Structure formats: structure tokens, C-alpha cells
Amino acid sequence: MxxxxxxxxxxxxxxxxxxxxxxxxxxxxxxxxxxRHDELYKKARMKYTTVKTMNGKRGEIYDYSGNLLVGNIPCSDVCADPSIAGDAKRCREIAKFLAEKLEISEESVYEKLMDKEIVTRNPDGTKKVRQRKFVIIKGKVDYEIAERLKLETARLGYKTVFYRETTKRYYPKKQLLANVLGFTNLDRDQVVAVIGLEKFYDNKMRSVQGLERYERSRDGLPLAYGNSSMKEDKDGFNVYLTIQEPIQAILEEELDKFMERFTPKSAYAVMADPYTGDIIAVAQRPTFDPNDRNSMKPNAWRNRIAEDTFEPGSTMKPLVVAGALDRGIVTPETRFDCEKGLWFYGGKSLKDSHPMGILTVSEIIQHSSNIGTAKIALAMGEKTLDEVLRSFGIGSRTGIPLKPETAGIYRPLKLWDTLSITRFPIGQGVAVSPLQLVRGYCMLANGGHPVKLRLVDRIENPATGIEQKMPLEKHDSIFKDPSTHKKIVEMMKTVTGQGGTAKTAAIRGYYVAGKTGTAQKFVDGAYSRKKYIANFAGFVPADNPRFVLLVVADEPNGGIYGGTVAGPTFQTIAERTLKYLNVKPDYDADARDQEQKLAKKKKLEEMRREREIEKTRNGVIPAPVQRKARVSRPAGNGKYKINGRKYRYITFTKR
Amino acid sequence: MTNVRTMRTQEEIRRSSRASAKRSWMVSLVIKLSFMFALIFLAVNARIIYNQKAEQINREIARTKSKIHQLNREIANLKVRKEQLSSWPYISSRINMFKLGLRPADSKQIRKIVLLDVDGHSGAMNGTAELYRENRTAGTD
Structure with missing residues (x-):
């Protein structure tokens, strides 16, 4: 019991x-x-749940044929975890290795690896010390270097070093089209578009961030039956330009030579298709290499073709004359007295650089007479002149996708003074942007049809491959008389022919229609006698133009006239482009040379025969025909000194 | 009362039949339970094997994905590199560096054009084809 x-x-x-x-x-x-369910569940989830952000790819920029102009190049940030870097000796060893491979200072890497603690202050003022687990040794390391380094660090067992994959905006063609393309910056890992097309199409090219959340196993791989959610990332749209890279390369190369030869303050060239308004090539100097941020000077950033204005000078004349011809105010044969180069109107004098007497309208264009053009404008009257200039787009923006874009300087009719009617037609008192002038010349080339300049041809969604084409606008011709186009083209052809102001712009085998422009710069309230803007605008082949080309030099050295400064560059760019485009010549230049040679020979033969006849008639030997004496060029580069003063040869033929 | 043939009493016979009934019930229960356990075992095993396979495939997918990602990065890098190398500024710099003395194409360079038929032989101009066997498209000055 x-x-x-x-x-x-x-x-x-x-x-x-x-x-x-x-x-x-x-x-x-x-x-x-x-x-404690919520708290512990959260902790556990944090431990086994991975959240991954995917940034997508920013849209790329291509030329018309799909050549990459702006892309994203893969690269890596080389990072380290100082908490597992080891002691000072080990850190020194790793620092030495990384510094050598990444071409950075060993000391800075060592300091980063040795900085193992983060000290923060709690709200109550007490210190809180945490281990530092992340430092960037070098950001945006090239793909190849990073991949090589990855293998080497793995081989050497440097577990402290790890790599964060990233991409950087890359411009493979360097300074080619740099100003138009623009560039982006990084602000706290966010891409910020700064200028150019990058900025204008930022909302289209910007990628949409994706988010993936999944439960992972111990080795970091997603669990097959774990919870997961995903928001897909979206790549930005690709932009295809109207630019043709090979022609762009020609333009840039020639512009570089032009800068070397005339050392102007700035220069730009624009080439456009006169029928569609497509900009085929465009370049400016100074420019920059978007990959090299050190070369980026603020004066090189500006998009001069859209932002800058200049007084076009005589390149304005064909627009005015075309208007006068179209309205029947003048014909190509109408004569005007060009007053031997000096004419007073409204109390001010107007001069011609080459004094001329009575000239036809065609000759006014050929010799670029200011007085003749001013008289044509007077015959038109202010209202008609204003209508004509506005119909060619003077004073209105082109709407190109570059911001900011100037509308130029062109006064409303009510603000015109007495001199305006004689100065505006010769490109004084009016300022245009290079794009505005190109648009005006496109209209001259295509028969008077207003065009909308296009820089972007299509935008592509890379996910679907669907392309959105930028619309082509077609308008009725501003010319009421269909013969106006032919008349003005014929006149403009004479500019590059014998006796014209731009023989240097002529191309063998092709008829070139164009016009020179030489404008004094307006400095401190007066027209400067030293600072000029020289330009040449034209189109080739004149009767069936493939492109309109404008070349402008701001303050060139070694020449001031559009014909001598911009003309030769126009010629070389146009010739190379015609060859590239495989454009059939207008005439056989060799055959024409042969004909001219034969005609000359025939003439000499006739003269010789006449002499013979004369000789037999009088029994006297007549004096031989005086040939033009030729002065040989001095040795060297054409410069020489007399009594300490420097001289330079300008012409080599004594007339 | 005793059964003469088996020499067993009625009581014994009753007990024996009760015991055999109990035994057969036990056997059937054991069989049923074993079958059930076998089924469960099979199901669990199948699930484990299936899970294992799924995980294996999952890992394979992850590996392949990472490989694709790496290849994509390599392709992107090569694409940019190709564009860099095929750009005219680069080519012209090389031409200058190696003093290649290349000149732009000129139509006058062509001395004779040999037209080829579909098979790559010159059709109509047999004699010319023989003459220009080495440079099959065009001879240059």
C-alpha cells in the first residue's frame, strides 16, 4: 500500500x-x-526571399540603315566586402593586385579595404558600429577587363572582391554626330538625359524597371515551389535617324579639313534631301567626344544648327528673286542698273563688292549684286517681299526634334524701317538658323514645295519589332508659275559657272546650283569690317537634286568670301557624296574638255592662218600674238619678306 | 459430445473457428495497412523524386539563364565593338597609320568589265574571261 x-x-x-x-x-x-508571428515571419521572409530589380535597356540610336550610333555597352563595377578582406597584409596584397589591373592608386584601394566599420549615431546619441560590407573599388570597368579580372580573382581566392554587372551609354562613333545625339549623365544610378536627341526622346528611350521577388534555397537559386512574383522590365524604344552614316563621315572629315585650313571660330554643314526634308548629314565644329567627358566644353555642347542664328548674306538673294520671278515682277532678262557698285537709298549707301553697271536679273544672281537685288525688292514692295520670305520659312521654326530651336530674327512687317526693304533681300538685318536656310533651299530645289525637316525616320519597339514611321508632309508648291523653278535653277547654275562668284564649288560632270554668302558680323552695334560669316548653299545635280548642302564658317581666317572659303568644301563634300550615291553625271566632262581643247586649237589655227594671209598680202611679218605672261610662284609656301614686312602671293597670273 | 472422426469436442471446434476468424481479420488488416503504407511510401517517394528532378531542372534553368545572360552581354559588347571598328573615322585613322594610300573609287579606273553568268563563268566573252582569269570582275589600271 x-x-x-x-x-x-x-x-x-x-x-x-x-x-x-x-x-x-x-x-x-x-x-x-x-x-510574434508577423515580426518573425517578416524576418524569415527577408532571409529566404530575394528581390531583384532589372533595369531594362535604354533605347539605342541608329542611322537610317541601322548602323549603331548610340548603344549600351556592358561593363562591371568592381566591388569589395571589407569585412572579409582579412588583415592589413592581405589587404595590401589585394590592393596591389587590383591597383595594377585597374590602373588606379594602390593606396586608395588599400584604404577602402581597411575601412571595415561604419559608425552611426542612434537617436539617443549613442554610437552604433556596423561592419562595412560594400565598397566600390572602380565603377564601370570595361567588359573584357572585368571578365579577365573575375577569372584571376577567383584563381587567387580573393573572395572579398565581387562584381556588379551594369551597362554604360556608349557612343561607338565617338564625335560623329555628337551634338545631335547629345549625351546622358548618371545621377544616383539614374540616367539623366542632358542634351540632343537623348533628351528630346528621353521618355521614349527610357526603360521601365522590372522587379522579381522569389524564395530561394541556401545556394541562392529560386525554389521551384516557393512564392514568386515578377514585374517584367521593358526596354526603351530604339530611334532610327534619317542620317546616313557614310555620308555623315564624309561631311565630318571634310569639315575637319575645313577647320584646319581656315581656322574659323566655328563651322557647320548640313545636308538634306530636298524632297522629303530628311537630314542626311549634319556636323558642327567645335564638337566633343561623348565618351570623353573631359573634352566636353560648354561652347562645344550647343547645337549650333538649331540654336545659332547668322545673317545669311547673299544666300538670301535666290529666295527673293524666285519670289519676284514667280509673281511676274521680273524676268531673267529684266535689266537693273547696279550703279557702278555704289548706291544711296534711305540716306545710306549700299555697295557691291564687285562694281557692276547694267545687269540682267540672271547676272545679278551670278555676280551677287546687292544693289541689283535691292532694286528687285523695291519693285516687289514690302508686303510682297515679306510674303515671299515668310513663304520660304524665314522667321518660323523647322520643328526638328532638337531643343531649344531658334525661330531666327525676322521683324514683323509693321516694324520694318525704310532700309529694311533693301537690306533684308541681301541677308542683312535678318538672321536665320542653318536649318532654316537649308529648308529654304530645299524649296528652291524641289520646285517650291514646303518641306518639314526630318531627323528621325522611325521609332521601334524592340519587344514587338513594331516601327512607328515619322510622317512625311506634302504641301502644294508656293510657286504659282511652274516655270519659276527652272528659271531660278538656271540662274543659280551660273554662280558656279564661268564668271560666277563660286567657281570653286563647281563639280566636274555635274551642274551645281548654289549661292555664295558673305556677311559682316554685327558687333557692338555696328557691322564689323574684320569679322565675317562665309557660307555657301546649293544643290546637286541642279536639275534633279539629290541633296541640298550648306557650309558655313564663322570668322574664317585666310579668306572672307563664301565662294573662296565655303565653296571648295562644298565641292569636295558634294563630289564625294555623289560618288558614294552613285549619281550619274549630267554630262561627260572629258568629252567637254576635249571639245573645248579642240575649239581653242581651231581658234589658234584660224589666227595663224590670218597671220599667214596678212604676211603674204603686205610682205611684212606681223608681230606674234602676245601671250599672257606667267609669273612663277616663289619657292616655299608663297610667303616672303621685303624690308622686314611679310607678303603673300594671292594671284599668280599677270593679266 | 465428441466428434468421432476428429475426436474434438464441440467447444474446441467453436474456439478454433473463432480463432481462425480472428486471425484472418488480423491478416487482412495487416495486408490492408501494408498496402496503405506502401501506397503512402510510394507517393512520398514519387513526390521526393519529382521534387528532386524539379529542383535539378530548376538549377539547370538557372544555370542556362545565367549563361544566356552572359552571352547576351558578350553579344552586346561585340556589337558595339564591331560598330566601333567599322566606323569610317577608325578605318581612315588606320589607313593613315599604315600609309595605305587608298584613293576614292574612280570610274576611269575600270579597264574592262567581264560579265559573269549564274555559275560564275564569263558567258559571252570567252576570250576575255581567259585573259582576265585572275581578276574576274574588273581589271584596273
């Missing part, structure tokens, strides 16, 4: 203990599962 009682007590004790234990476990379970 006693035994039974003792056993019963023990049983009770054990039962109570067990019950207490079970109670404690139950309480713990209750605490973990119910009371």
Missing part, C-alpha cells in the same frame, strides 16, 4: 513536470506562431 502511494506521488510529480514542460512549449509555440 505504501509502495503504491509513493509511486502515485512520483507519478503526480512527473506528470506535473511534464505538464509544465508542455505548457512552456505551448506558450513558446503560441508566442512564436501567434504573438
Amino acid at each position: 505504501t509502495k503504491f502511494t509513493q509511486m502515485g506521488r512520483r507519478m503526480i510529480v512527473v506528470t506535473v513536470i511534464l505538464l509544465l514542460l508542455f505548457g512552456y512549449i505551448g506558450w513558446q509555440l503560441y508566442t512564436v506562431q501567434i504573438r
Whole structure:
């Protein structure tokens, strides 16, 4: 009985203990599962859930044929975890290795690896020390270098070094089209478009960030049955330009030579298709290499073709004359007295650089007479002149996708003064942007149809491959008389022909229609006698133009006239482009040369025969025909000194 | 009362039949339970094997994905590099560096054009084809 009682007590004790234990476990379970459920579940989820952001790819920019102009190049940030970098000796070893491979200072890498703690302050003022687990050794390391480094660090067992994959905006053609393309910057890992097309189409080219959330196993791989969610990232749209890279390369190369030869303050050239308004090539100097941020000077950033204005000078004349011809105010044969180069109107004198007497309208264009053009404008009247200039787009923006774009300087009719009617037609008192002038010449070339200049041809969604084409606008001709186009083209052809102001712009085998422009710069309230803008605008082949080309030099050295400064560059760019485009010549230049040679020979033969006849008639030998004496060029580069003063040969033929 | 043939009493016979009934019930239960456990075992095993396979494939997918990602990065890098190398400024710099003395194409360079038929042989101009066997498209001055 006693035994039974003792056993019963023990049983009770054990039962109570067990019950207490079970109670404690139950309480713990209750605490973990119910009371602290949210907190612990969150902690656990954080431990086994991975959140991955995917940035997508920013849209790329291509030329018309799909040659890449702006792309994204893969690269890596070389990072390190200082908490596992080891002692000073090990850190020194790693720093030496990384510094050598990445071409950076060993000391800075060592300092980063040795900086193992982050000290922060709690709200109560106490210090909190955490281990530093992330430092960037060098950002945006080239793909090949990073890949090589990855293998080497793995081989050497530098577990502290790891790599963060990233991309950087890259401009593979360097300074080619740099101003138009623009560039982007990085602001706290966010891409910020700064200028050019990058900025204008930023909302189209910007990628949409994606987010992937998944539960992972110990080795970091996603669990097959774990919870996961995903928001897909979206690549930005690709932009295809109207630019043709090979022609762009020709233009840039020739513009570089032009800068070397005339060392102007700035220069730009624009080439456009006169029928569609597509800009085929465009370049400016100074420019920059978007990959090299050190070369980026603010004066090189500006998009001069859209932002700058200049007084076009005589390149304005064909627009005015075309208007006068179209309205029947003048014909190509109408004569005007060009006053021997000096004419007073409105109390001010107007001069011609080459004094001329009576000239036809065609000759006014050929010799670029200011007085003749001013008189044509007077015959037109202010209202008609204003209508004509506005119809060619003077004073209105081209709408090209570059911001900001100037509308030029062109006064409303009510603000014109007495001199305006004689100065605006010769490109004085009016300022245009290079693009405006190109648009005007496109209209001259295509028969008077207003065009909308296009820089972007299509935008492509890389995910679907669907392309959105930028619309081509077609308008009725501004010329009421269909013969106006032919008449003005014929006149403009004479500019590059014999006796014209731009023989240097002529191309063998092709008829070139164009016009020179030489404008004095307006400095400190007066027209400067030293600072000029020389330009040449034209189109080739004149009767069926493939392109309109404008070449402008701001303050050139070694020449001031559009014909001598911009003409030769126009010629070389146009000739190379015609060859590239495989444009059939207008005439056989060799055959024409042969004909001219034969005609000359025939003439000489006739002269010789006449001499013979004369000789037999009088029995006297007539004096031989005086040939033009030729002065040989001095040795060297054409410069020489007399009594300490420097001289330079300008012409080599004594007339 | 004793059964003469088996020499067993009625009581014994009753007990024996009760025991055999109990035994057969036990056997059937054991069989049923074993079958059930076998099924569960099979199902669990199948699930484990399936899970294992799924995980294996999952890993394979992850590996392939990472490989594709790497290849894409390499392709992007090569694409940019190709564009860089095929750009005219680069080519012209090389021409200048190696003094190649290349000149722009001129139509007058062509002395004779040999037209080829579909098979790459010169059709109508057999004699010329023989003459210009080396330079099959055009001879240059």
C-alpha cells in the first residue's frame, strides 16, 4: 500500500513536470506562431526571399540603315566586402593586385579595404558600429577587363572582391554626330538625359524597371515551389535617324579639313534631301567626344544648327528673286542698273563688292549684286517681299526634334524701317538658323514645295519589332508659275559657272546650283569690317537634286568670301557624296574638255592662218600674238619678306 | 459430445473457428495497412523524386539563364565593338597609320568589265574571261 502511494506521488510529480514542460512549449509555440508571428515571419521572409530589380535597356540610336550610333555597352563595377578582406597584409596584397589591373592608386584601394566599420549615431546619441560590407573599388570597368579580372580573382581566392554587372551609354562613333545625339549623365544610378536627341526622346528611350521577388534555397537559386512574383522590365524604344552614316563621315572629315585650313571660330554643314526634308548629314565644329567627358566644353555642347542664328548674306538673294520671278515682277532678262557698285537709298549707301553697271536679273544672281537685288525688292514692295520670305520659312521654326530651336530674327512687317526693304533681300538685318536656310533651299530645289525637316525616320519597339514611321508632309508648291523653278535653277547654275562668284564649288560632270554668302558680323552695334560669316548653299545635280548642302564658317581666317572659303568644301563634300550615291553625271566632262581643247586649237589655227594671209598680202611679218605672261610662284609656301614686312602671293597670273 | 472422426469436442471446434476468424481479420488488416503504407511510401517517394528532378531542372534553368545572360552581354559588347571598328573615322585613322594610300573609287579606273553568268563563268566573252582569269570582275589600271 505504501509502495503504491509513493509511486502515485512520483507519478503526480512527473506528470506535473511534464505538464509544465508542455505548457512552456505551448506558450513558446503560441508566442512564436501567434504573438510574434508577423515580426518573425517578416524576418524569415527577408532571409529566404530575394528581390531583384532589372533595369531594362535604354533605347539605342541608329542611322537610317541601322548602323549603331548610340548603344549600351556592358561593363562591371568592381566591388569589395571589407569585412572579409582579412588583415592589413592581405589587404595590401589585394590592393596591389587590383591597383595594377585597374590602373588606379594602390593606396586608395588599400584604404577602402581597411575601412571595415561604419559608425552611426542612434537617436539617443549613442554610437552604433556596423561592419562595412560594400565598397566600390572602380565603377564601370570595361567588359573584357572585368571578365579577365573575375577569372584571376577567383584563381587567387580573393573572395572579398565581387562584381556588379551594369551597362554604360556608349557612343561607338565617338564625335560623329555628337551634338545631335547629345549625351546622358548618371545621377544616383539614374540616367539623366542632358542634351540632343537623348533628351528630346528621353521618355521614349527610357526603360521601365522590372522587379522579381522569389524564395530561394541556401545556394541562392529560386525554389521551384516557393512564392514568386515578377514585374517584367521593358526596354526603351530604339530611334532610327534619317542620317546616313557614310555620308555623315564624309561631311565630318571634310569639315575637319575645313577647320584646319581656315581656322574659323566655328563651322557647320548640313545636308538634306530636298524632297522629303530628311537630314542626311549634319556636323558642327567645335564638337566633343561623348565618351570623353573631359573634352566636353560648354561652347562645344550647343547645337549650333538649331540654336545659332547668322545673317545669311547673299544666300538670301535666290529666295527673293524666285519670289519676284514667280509673281511676274521680273524676268531673267529684266535689266537693273547696279550703279557702278555704289548706291544711296534711305540716306545710306549700299555697295557691291564687285562694281557692276547694267545687269540682267540672271547676272545679278551670278555676280551677287546687292544693289541689283535691292532694286528687285523695291519693285516687289514690302508686303510682297515679306510674303515671299515668310513663304520660304524665314522667321518660323523647322520643328526638328532638337531643343531649344531658334525661330531666327525676322521683324514683323509693321516694324520694318525704310532700309529694311533693301537690306533684308541681301541677308542683312535678318538672321536665320542653318536649318532654316537649308529648308529654304530645299524649296528652291524641289520646285517650291514646303518641306518639314526630318531627323528621325522611325521609332521601334524592340519587344514587338513594331516601327512607328515619322510622317512625311506634302504641301502644294508656293510657286504659282511652274516655270519659276527652272528659271531660278538656271540662274543659280551660273554662280558656279564661268564668271560666277563660286567657281570653286563647281563639280566636274555635274551642274551645281548654289549661292555664295558673305556677311559682316554685327558687333557692338555696328557691322564689323574684320569679322565675317562665309557660307555657301546649293544643290546637286541642279536639275534633279539629290541633296541640298550648306557650309558655313564663322570668322574664317585666310579668306572672307563664301565662294573662296565655303565653296571648295562644298565641292569636295558634294563630289564625294555623289560618288558614294552613285549619281550619274549630267554630262561627260572629258568629252567637254576635249571639245573645248579642240575649239581653242581651231581658234589658234584660224589666227595663224590670218597671220599667214596678212604676211603674204603686205610682205611684212606681223608681230606674234602676245601671250599672257606667267609669273612663277616663289619657292616655299608663297610667303616672303621685303624690308622686314611679310607678303603673300594671292594671284599668280599677270593679266 | 465428441466428434468421432476428429475426436474434438464441440467447444474446441467453436474456439478454433473463432480463432481462425480472428486471425484472418488480423491478416487482412495487416495486408490492408501494408498496402496503405506502401501506397503512402510510394507517393512520398514519387513526390521526393519529382521534387528532386524539379529542383535539378530548376538549377539547370538557372544555370542556362545565367549563361544566356552572359552571352547576351558578350553579344552586346561585340556589337558595339564591331560598330566601333567599322566606323569610317577608325578605318581612315588606320589607313593613315599604315600609309595605305587608298584613293576614292574612280570610274576611269575600270579597264574592262567581264560579265559573269549564274555559275560564275564569263558567258559571252570567252576570250576575255581567259585573259582576265585572275581578276574576274574588273581589271584596273
